[in-house]
Amino acid sequence: MIRFENVSVTYGDPGGAPTLRGVDLTVPEGELVLLVGPSGVGKSTLLGAVSGLVPHFTGGTLKGRVTVAGRDTRTHKPRELADVVGTVGQDPRAHFVTDTVEDELAYGMESLGLAPAVMRRRVEETLDLLGLAELRDRPIATLSGGQQQRVAIGSVLTPHPKVLVLDEPTSALDPAAAEDVLAVLQRLVHDLGTTVLMAEHRLERVVQYADQVLLLPEGVMGPPADIMAMSPVHPPVVALGRLAGWTPLPLTVRDARRGAGPLRERLTGLRPEPRTSNGGRAGSSASPAFEARGSGGGAAGFRFWRRPAREALLSDTLVDVRALGVRRGRVEALRRVELTVRPGETVALMGRNGAGKSTLLGSLVGMVEPTSGSVLVSGRVPHRTDPRELIRQVGLVPQEPRDLLYADTVAAECAAADTDAGAAPGTCRAVVSELLPGVADDTHPRDLSEGQRLALALAVVLTGRPPLLLLDEPTRGLDYAAKTRLVAHLRGLAAEGHGIVLATHDVELAAELAHRVVILAGGEVVADGPTAEVVVSSPAFSPQVAKILAPQPWLTVEQVREAL
Known part of the structure; x- marks a missing residue:
């Protein structure tokens, strides 16, 4: 269904370091493939290459060949892939073209010229699948970030694409809503043969649903348990399994509980040290900001x-x-x-x-x-x-970090933050280096990944202390x-x-x-x-x-x- 043939993508100077290097892989039809790796290694770029957004929309230089359902993305622009590939990026607000939930769900089908009866049925199905029925008439601008994310996902489900490309689809969802969305994706994969390519940092939510995991920047793809055994990025259940020496490593809470008996015995009689409300450990002079009274859990x-x-x-x-x-x-x-x-x-x-x-x-x-x-x-x-x-x-870091970022480079953002906060020059840059090591001063904020932009926005606010x-x-x-x-x-x-x-x-x-x-x-x-x-x-x-x-x-x- 999806084929990468020695694909490299470079932004800016063609002679610079590529964001993606030598990716060579095949994603079969009807599988859910999870992309994992540190922030900034090219996960969003790889997803964009599947939808044709890279390089037609983002710019940059793409070497090699990407084909989706036999169509070469070098010669097919995103609109010529829209009937095959549905895409939801990290920022759902950039996805919307209409004002209300129901209109947004119908828009993609209108663009493809589907019959009104078909459109109506699919809108109703999607409203029910994603728990959006009560929001159907709501203006999108009045929804929470998580509700907007569900609408964005629903808008690409209604045209029934063969391939779904999802970038952090559960990042703004509460745990229950995330489970609902992932259950829908699993149903599409199992029942309809939809191919899903998904990048997600909250692996504790999604790794158990994946058929295969692609680790970047190494470009290694394989079964989830095999990749998690070697990946520097892994959920708490895997970290606990590594600590306890469990083989094979568990991917789900259920599997971990089955083998946790000996670990529980080792921990019997021990208790974690609680942090007090002054950031220290128990026994400090600060009194707690709460107390439990009454009974019951x-x-x-x-x-x-x-x-x-x-x-x-x-x-x-x-x-x-x-x-x-x-x-x-x-x-x-x-x-x-x-x-x-x-x-x-x-x-x-x-x-x-x-x-x-x-x-x-x-x-x-x-x-x-x-x-x-x-x-x-x-x-x-x-x-x-x-x-x-x-x-x-009081300082606020909003859900969308770009709301705080106006300058053309990381260095300029930091200089402005120092001036606004009355802080010594270099204060913001020191915080950026702590939260976001390895980012050059001349990098434009829009060229950062969503996580890197968030870290920069955090540094700007933290500078004022x-x-x-x-x-x-x-x-x-x-x-x-x-x-x-x-x-x-x-x-x-x-x-x-x-x-x-x-x-x-x-x-x-x-x-x-x-x-x-x-x-x-x-x-x-x-x-x-x-x-x-x-x-x-x-x-x-x-x-x-x-x-x-x-x-x-x-x-x-x-x-x-x-x-x-």
């Missing part, structure tokens, strides 16, 4: 968690939200939300797509005005504070190594007293970093408590290690390694 038990009296915290608090309500037209985005964040505390906001996480972050940075209730950040009302003053108190840092989906597009560097940096900031609030669907990030987890549903807080208590009590938000070693209290491979 599960969703009912969440109702019993209460933080210490608000009056006792006001002298040492960064965020003080009381009975916050936000209404947008007919949609009640937030309802009576209560939230307190202290210096040195890291709080993870979790919940389904559209639960209100980004709206809550927007209210903390003054972008969203409350309909009811109150919001204080460092004693200021955000939406009534001069932005030039507020930016020194605001007392409160807000991150919206901060690990989209980041590989495991980049995520580890980010976690280390954020832990250092928390240890210095910075408050961090991150909205995330990445359960592994919450397990590694957060002191507290707040779960939103329908705009309301339904759980607020210590990370270990909240995530373990929720199957949807529980990390892989917790599922494998339950009922023992381990959340991460790092904790297990330290204990052993």
Whole structure:
């Protein structure tokens, strides 16, 4: 179905280092092939070569030959491959051409001239498959990032292409929505013989669905278990299997649980050291920002968690939200939300797509005005504070990093960040080098991968070292190594007293970093408590290690390694 014959792609100077080098492989019809590798090794470029976007749209020089269903992408432009290849890139907003969900799902079929009756049936099927029926009449601009991603995926499913090319398809989806999308893809592969080529960094979600895994930059393709045994990029279940010496390496929680008995015995009587809210270890002088009262686990038990009296915290608090309500037209985005964040505390906001996480972050940075209730950040009302003053108190990294990037080079972005923050020259560049090693100063931000752009945007905001840092989906597009560097940096900031609030669907990030987890549903807080208590009590938000070693209290491979 897809054939790469000694393919290399070079951007900029044709004599420069190629982004892809000597790729030679065949993807059979009706298989799901997963691309893995560190950020910036050319995964998006390889996917673009299949759809014809590389080099017809992106520019650059393509050497070698790529054929899809017998069509040579050098001579067939993307529009001449549209009936065969459906593509969803990392940024769903760049994909949309209409205003409403239903119109977007129909647009691709209209372009191909399908009969109205066929179009209507396929739209209804796709609305049901992706859980979009309630959103059919909604303007796309009013949807959350995860909802937009599902619409983008649905719009390429309705024409029934033979090949699906997906770049980070679950990165903005909550765990349940991601499982639904992956189940749909598996059904297309198994029942309809669709060929799926997918790049994804959250391997814990997808590796078990793959027929084959392609490792870049090596260009080696094979069965998932074989590639995971050699890949520097691997999910927690594989990392735990390597640590425990399991053979063969498990790819799923179920397989790992079957062989975890001896490891559980070695860990009996041991417990992970909890991090306190000042970023240190248990036993430090800082008091915790929460306490568990009452009894019970599960969703009912969440109702019993209460933080210490608000009056006792006001002298040492960064965020003080009381009975916050936000209404947008007919949609009640937030309802009576209560939230307190202290210096040195890291709080993870979790919940389904559209639960209100980004709206809550927007209210903390003054972008969203409350309909009811109150919001204080460092004693200021955000939406009534001069932005030039507020930016020194709170920094937001949005879901789309390009919203913060305006300059033509990485060096220029860093210089501007230093000037805006009043920081010493080179401050931002040092943060970039820590989060994103190996990127040249003269690189244009648009030539970075999505994960690399995110790291650059993070560095720009971190340069100002605001007392409160807000991150919206901060690990989209980041590989495991980049995520580890980010976690280390954020832990250092928390240890210095910075408050961090991150909205995330990445359960592994919450397990590694957060002191507290707040779960939103329908705009309301339904759980607020210590990370270990909240995530373990929720199957949807529980990390892989917790599922494998339950009922023992381990959340991460790092904790297990330290204990052993």
